[in-house]
Amino acid sequence: MSKEVIRAFLEASGHDVSAIDDDTDLIESRLIDSLHFVEFVFYLEEAAGCQIDPRDLSINDLRTIDSIERKFFT
Amino acid sequence: MSRVTFERSESTSAKLNTLARDAHSNPYHRFHWPAALPGDAHWMDPSLISLAECDGAGELDESQWLALNRLECKNFFSLNVHGIRQLLAELIERIHQPGWEPLSEFFHHFIGEENGHMWYFAEFCNRYSGGLYPDMFRPPGDPGRALVDDCLVFARILIFEEIVDVWNKANAGCPSVDTFVRELNDAHRQDERRHVSFGRAIVRDVSAPLVEELTDRELQDLQTYVASYLNHLYRSFFNPRTYGEVGLNQPLRLRRLALASAACHERFYRQSRRVVDLLMDVGLLADRHFLDEKVN
Numbered sequence: 078m079s080k081e082v083i084r085a086f087l088e089a090s091g092h093d094v095s096a097i098d099d100d101t102d103l104i105e106s107r108l109i110d111s112l113h114f115v116e117f118v119f120y121l122e123e124a125a126g127c128q129i130d131p132r133d134l135s136i137n138d139l140r141t142i143d144s145i146e147r148k149f150f151t
Numbered sequence: 152m153s154r155v156t157f158e159r160s161e162s163t164s165a166k167l168n169t170l171a172r173d174a175h176s177n178p179y180h181r182f183h184w185p186a187a188l189p190g191d192a193h194w195m196d197p198s199l200i201s202l203a204e205c206d207g208a209g210e211l212d213e214s215q216w217l218a219l220n221r222l223e224c225k226n227f228f229s230l231n232v233h234g235i236r237q238l239l240a241e242l243i244e245r246i247h248q249p250g251w252e253p254l255s256e257f258f259h260h261f262i263g264e265e266n267g268h269m270w271y272f273a274e275f276c277n278r279y280s281g282g283l284y285p286d287m288f289r290p291p292g293d294p295g296r297a298l299v300d301d302c303l304v305f306a307r308i309l310i311f312e313e314i315v316d317v318w319n320k321a322n323a324g325c326p327s328v329d330t331f332v333r334e335l336n337d338a339h340r341q342d343e344r345r346h347v348s349f350g351r352a353i354v355r356d357v358s359a360p361l362v363e364e365l366t367d368r369e370l371q372d373l374q375t376y377v378a379s380y381l382n383h384l385y386r387s388f389f390n391p392r393t394y395g396e397v398g399l400n401q402p403l404r405l406r407r408l409a410l411a412s413a414a415c416h417e418r419f420y421r422q423s424r425r426v427v428d429l430l431m432d433v434g435l436l437a438d439r440h441f442l443d444e445k446v447n
Contacts, residue, residue: 089445112383116386118287119406
């Protein structure tokens, strides 16, 4: 379910989610760039129901759908 | 750097160097910092508040409006601190490097003045508002080509400074804003005028060869990037932390409503008109209605 939530953001951002695997590097492939980074963080806050302090985040936390799920939804 | 000629920025900076020497003051001794600020004064021009003219604003009572006014001042000053830190890092990468020598002296003034601005905005937040907001609104990453990077660095600096200047001007001239806060905004404007003059000259210098060299597709990517940066900056003025701290429910929903509101769009188009005119003129922006209609 949480993976679908993440995919929904990427789809709403104009990306073809059928080409994105759970281990696709979202940063390297520029599916999430730094301009949209904060919007993505706010989106995750709302979906996960918690406030996220950007100072506690590592770029690797947001690198793949798998890593995002581990960090925010488990 | 060999394709860039600093025709405008070199002559502009020569004049600005003299002005900067004459205007130099020590930011650490420039202000008398009150022990506390009056509890009933605004810290921002109320017309700048993110929820002004927005449908969601009906949810706030008078004390919440005042609290939001002060927290948005904290957000504005925090944005300045984080924005300045990032632009200083970019300039320090370039000062005294091959190709940039004609502008080195101005870069020294710029770096020194911006360091002072960063200090007094942070000092204000630390003294009166419990510290800075964290750097939520990060700038874009490396677009990957030297000439493109040079152009975008100075375009970002100019966009940021031109829009901040509009806010500083409104705050400095607003009678309901606390006197000391007005003084800070006015002091910032005095230095920023020189930075904006330089910025307008160098953006023309660095964009001219680039726009000529890029393919249509590359230029379109560059214009998309500049439009994204403008959207990014627009959104950074809507900090949901401030809404939550004044007790508003569903701050992220409220933020989406405000971001998408026609009144907020119009206000930002007014605030950014001067720099957008220049960006359109030099070819770095393709559409003056650059704000995204849809917010995730």
